[in-house]
Amino acid sequence: MKIINPQTLGEFIIEKQSEFQYSSGELSRLLSAIKLASKVVNQEVNKAGLVDIIGAMGNKNVQGEEQQKLDVFANEVFIAALNNREVVCGIASEENKDFIEVKAGKNANESKYVVLIDPLDGSSNIDVNVNVGTIFSIYRRVTSEGTPVELKDFLQPGNKQVAAGYVVYGSSTMIVYTTGYGVNGFTLDPALGVYYLSHPDIKIPEKGNIYSINEGNYIKFPLGIKKYIKYCQEEEGERPYTSRYIGSLVADFHRNMLKGGIYLYPSYSHAPKGKLRLLYECNPMAFLAEQAGGSASDGFTRILDLNPIELHQRSPFICGSKEMVIKVEEFMKNA
Numbered sequence: 569m570k571i572i573n574p575q576t577l578g579e580f581i582i583e584k585q586s587e588f589q590y591s592s593g594e595l596s597r598l599l600s601a602i603k604l605a606s607k608v609v610n611q612e613v614n615k616a617g618l619v620d621i622i623g624a625m626g627n628k629n630v631q632g633e634e635q636q637k638l639d640v641f642a643n644e645v646f647i648a649a650l651n652n653r654e655v656v657c658g659i660a661s662e663e664n665k666d667f668i669e670v671k672a673g674k675n676a677n678e679s680k681y682v683v684l685i686d687p688l689d690g691s692s693n694i695d696v697n698v699n700v701g702t703i704f705s706i707y708r709r710v711t712s713e714g715t716p717v718e719l720k721d722f723l724q725p726g727n728k729q730v731a732a733g734y735v736v737y738g739s740s741t742m743i744v745y746t747t748g749y750g751v752n753g754f755t756l757d758p759a760l761g762v763y764y765l766s767h768p769d770i771k772i773p774e775k776g777n778i779y780s781i782n783e784g785n786y787i788k789f790p791l792g793i794k795k796y797i798k799y800c801q802e803e804e805g806e807r808p809y810t811s812r813y814i815g816s817l818v819a820d821f822h823r824n825m826l827k828g829g830i831y832l833y834p835s836y837s838h839a840p841k842g843k844l845r846l847l848y849e850c851n852p853m854a855f856l857a858e859q860a861g862g863s864a865s866d867g868f869t870r871i872l873d874l875n876p877i878e879l880h881q882r883s884p885f886i887c888g889s890k891e892m893v894i895k896v897e898e899f900m901k902n903a
């Protein structure tokens with residue numbers, strides 16, 4: 569598709585502000601803060617092979633994973649961008665045990681939004697020059713404005729998200745987001761430091777022929793998933809499907825959204841909730857998938873209808889082309 573006079577992300581955010589239910593410019597400022605932070609992280613990701621920021625710091629984060637230096641850096645950059653500009657009243661991050669209350673000066677913050685972020689997704693891929701990303705999810709707080717944020721402001725079902733998106737630091741860096749009116753993608757011109765609208769109104773093909781799963785764990789999967797994998801590999805009609813797994817959710821999701829396909833991170837025998845985090849990974853991706861005409865499920869229930877009970881809760885995650893997700897649910901139900 570040839571786009572004449574491409575719009576910048578900044579112009580787009582302002583233009584779309586009026587579409588937004590609670591339009592006061594607050595959400596626009598918040599998205600602008602994310603845009604800015606993503607450019608800073610992009611610079612550092614691009615240099616990852618050059619500078620001494622690479623490699624494990626030797627710390628473990630709240631998820632029990634070894635934190636990579638860029639994880640820490642990205643976490644700090646996003647938190648600082650959101651904090652300093654006072655565009656949110658609270659932040660929760662995959663990398664922090666507890667949520668952060670953002671205060672404006674000495675007073676309680678007046679902002680009505682909270683943000684949940686996975687500052688660097690796919691961090692195990694940093695050392696090998698493979699795509700990583702950032703995922704964000706935005707809610708309107710449920711407690712009164714001007715009071716300190718509470719845990720319940722963050723523990724909302726995904727269907728209450730007002731915006732969500734991701735940045736993929738790839739061969740090109742892109743930001744893809746939704747405010748509940750479809751999904752749009754913007755590509756960074758690195759020379760100008762400007763994101764341009766490159767993928768307007770993204771739609772996931774209803775059917776696809778790519779399946780993405782860490783098949784090395786096959787033996788640990790539930791029977792329904794094992795059967796679905798076999799189904800993908802059968803020679804019949806459009807099948808066998810193509811297998812593609814990068815190991816960065818953002819990159820795997822992004823490819824499947826553009827080409828059609830399904831991403832699966834199911835439960836394991838020893839991890840009944842799987843690995844991915846409901847609030848930082850599953851919910852924002854599910855919102856994007858649905859806004860693009862796709863679907864997201866934990867195998868039985870719509871992801872966006874799950875009621876979170878803790879910040880770092882995990883969930884099985886099956887997401888992508890609608891018909892493919894329905895098929896997995898059939899296998900799960902009948903297993």
Ligand code: AHG
Binds near residue numbers: 689691
């Ligand atoms: P993060 O780097 O934010 O901790 O997320 C890693 C996630 C996700 O990006 C990816 O899809 C998945 O872990 C890969 O897990 P496996 O290595 O178990 O397949």
Ligand code: MN
Binds near residue numbers: 662
């Ligand atoms: Mn992690």
Ligand code: MN
Binds near residue numbers: 686688849
């Ligand atoms: Mn992640």
Ligand code: MN
Binds near residue numbers: 690
């Ligand atoms: Mn992460």
